[in-house]
Structures are given as C-alpha cells and as structure tokens.
Amino acid sequence: MTTADHTPSRACYLRGCDSKGCRQANYRYMSRYRLDRERNGRRRVDASPAAAHVRKLVDAGWSRHQIATVADCAERTIVSLCNGHYPTIRADIAARIITAQPHVSTVDAKSYVDATGTIRRVRALMYIGHPLNAIAATARVHRAPLGKLISHEHHHVTAGYARRIAAAYTAMTKLPGNSVRARNRAQSSGWHGPLAWDDIDDPASKPETGWHSEAKASTRTRTKVYADPQRVAALTAQGQSAADIALQLGCHQRIVVRARGRAREQVAA
Numbered sequence: 320m321t322t323a324d325h326t327p328s329r330a331c332y333l334r335g336c337d338s339k340g341c342r343q344a345n346y347r348y349m350s351r352y353r354l355d356r357e358r359n360g361r362r363r364v365d366a367s368p369a370a371a372h373v374r375k376l377v378d379a380g381w382s383r384h385q386i387a388t389v390a391d392c393a394e395r396t397i398v399s400l401c402n403g404h405y406p407t408i409r410a411d412i413a414a415r416i417i418t419a420q421p422h423v424s425t426v427d428a429k430s431y432v433d434a435t436g437t438i439r440r441v442r443a444l445m446y447i448g449h450p451l452n453a454i455a456a457t458a459r460v461h462r463a464p465l466g467k468l469i470s471h472e473h474h475h476v477t478a479g480y481a482r483r484i485a486a487a488y489t490a491m492t493k494l495p496g497n498s499v500r501a502r503n504r505a506q507s508s509g510w511h512g513p514l515a516w517d518d519i520d521d522p523a524s525k526p527e528t529g530w531h532s533e534a535k536a537s538t539r540t541r542t543k544v545y546a547d548p549q550r551v552a553a554l555t556a557q558g559q560s561a562a563d564i565a566l567q568l569g570c571h572q573r574i575v576v577r578a579r580g581r582a583r584e585q586v587a588a
Contacts, residue, residue, distance in 0.1 A: 380433025428479030436520030446505035448496030458487035548582035
C-alpha cells in the first residue's frame with residue numbers, strides 16, 4: 320500500500336506520521352510481536368553462530384555478495400557480521416545464513432568463485448591420463464588459459480567456467496585417458512587423482528594418498544575403480560548403503576562414495 324507522497328511503514332509511523340497506512344503498518348508489526356511473545360519466541364538471537372558461518376564461507380573463497388544472495392538477506396548484513404558489528408540478529412535471518420551453502424551451480428555464471436575445485440578437477444583428469452587438449456575440448460574452453468590455471472596462476476574463475484570444467488570432469492572420469500605425458504606430468508608434479516578427494520571443492524580438504532597410482536589401478540581393474548555414477552545413484556535410491564553397493568559392484572566402499580558425488584554433480588549441472 321502506498322500513498323501519494325510516501326510508502327507507509329512502521330519506521331515512518333515512529334517518526335510521527337499519522338497516516339492510515341503507517342498506522343496499519345505499525346499495527347501489523349505489533350500484532351506479530353505480541354504473537355511471538357505469547358509463543359515465547361525470540362525475535363533476535365545471538366549473532367555468533369551466523370557470523371562464524373559467514374567467516375567460514377568467506378575463507379572458502381565466497382564473496383559477501385554471493386553469500387547474501389544465497390541467504391536472501393542484505394549484503395550489508397553479511398559485511399556487518401564479518402566485522403562483528405552485530406551482537407544479535409533476527410532469528411529468521413540467522414537461520415537462513417546458517418543454512419546458506421553457496422555452490423558454483425547456484426551463483427551467477429559471471430560471478431567469480433574460488434578456483435580450487437576447478438584446478439583439482441583438471442589435475443585429476445591429467446592424473447588418470449587425459450591430456451590438456453582433450454580436457455579443454457570437452458569443456459569447450461581455450462587450452463592456454465587452462466594451462467595457466469593448473470599452474471596456479473589464477474586463484475579465481477567465473478562460475479560459468481567452473482561449471483564447464485565440472486561437466487567435463489564428470490564425463491571424463493568414467494574412463495581413464497591414454498596420455499602417458501599427461502599422467503607423468505601429474506605424478507611428477509605431485510597432483511592427485513579423482514579418488515583422492517572427499518570434497519574436491521573444499522580448499523581445506525586434504526587428499527588421501529593411500530592409492531599409489533589410481534591410473535595404474537584403473538588399468539588393471541577398471542570396473543573396481545570407475546563405478547558408474549548413474550548405477551550407484553539408482554542403487555542408493557533403493558535404500559542400499561555404500562557398503563552394500565560396493566559389495567555388489569566388487570569395488571571399495573570409498574569408490575561408491577566418490578561415484579555418489581559425481582552423480583550429485585551431474586544433477587547440479
């Protein structure tokens with residue numbers, strides 16, 4: 320509801336406006352307030368958990384604008400939480416912030432995201448024998464910038480670029496490549512294959528180094544290493560555990576967990 324000269328609001332009413340619209344806005348606010356009090360509901364809560372979650376997301380490479388977009392709140396709220404300006408915060412906003420989990424599939428394609436997951440995906444594909452030319456062609460990106468990326472010359476990429484690499488990664492991890500040069504470069508550089516990561520996008524995630532050579536293992540027992548993500552997803556939907564699926568497919572339980580992750584990436588893409 321608007322009037323000819325201003326938009327009615329409780330704030331306007333508190334400044335002394337006696338228009339019908341502002342009185343109604345104040346009435347609605349007070350009605351909700353009294354209802355919350357009757358229900359023993361707290362309208363404001365401690366801001367510390369929300370602030371801690373925001374800082375964790377910022378440390379992971381997400382911008383304040385991206386966090387605010389996912390949490391459906393004002394960017395200045397996120398900035399103030401980062402700076403410790405808010406001792407308390409509205410309960411509904413706190414709930415949205417704490418549950419906010421930005422992902423490259425949900426942010427604007429032109430916005431910049433942390434390049435860690437993208438770099439790891441390209442390196443992992445090279446580890447299992449896919450040459451850089453093939454990766455660039457599958458992802459529909461230029462080879463030269465991709466080469467600079469895996470050398471860690473860039474720390475951020477656009478979300479659209481990250482999605483292209485993620486789609487190529489999902490498609491190309493199903494089978495190993497045949498490039499000895501790519502495999503040798505990856506191994507000599509100390510890079511890791513797809514099976515080494517619990518969360519390939521998490522900068523804090525550490526690789527598991529139990530497998531001496533995932534590329535060689537995949538050559539010897541390909542069906543044990545490359546579980547079909549779609550089949551794993553179907554078995555998971557039937558209620559089977561990772562251990563049961565691993566036993567059925569004749570592979571390690573960890574491979575099933577990785578395949579589930581690839582299946583989720585396919586759905587997100």
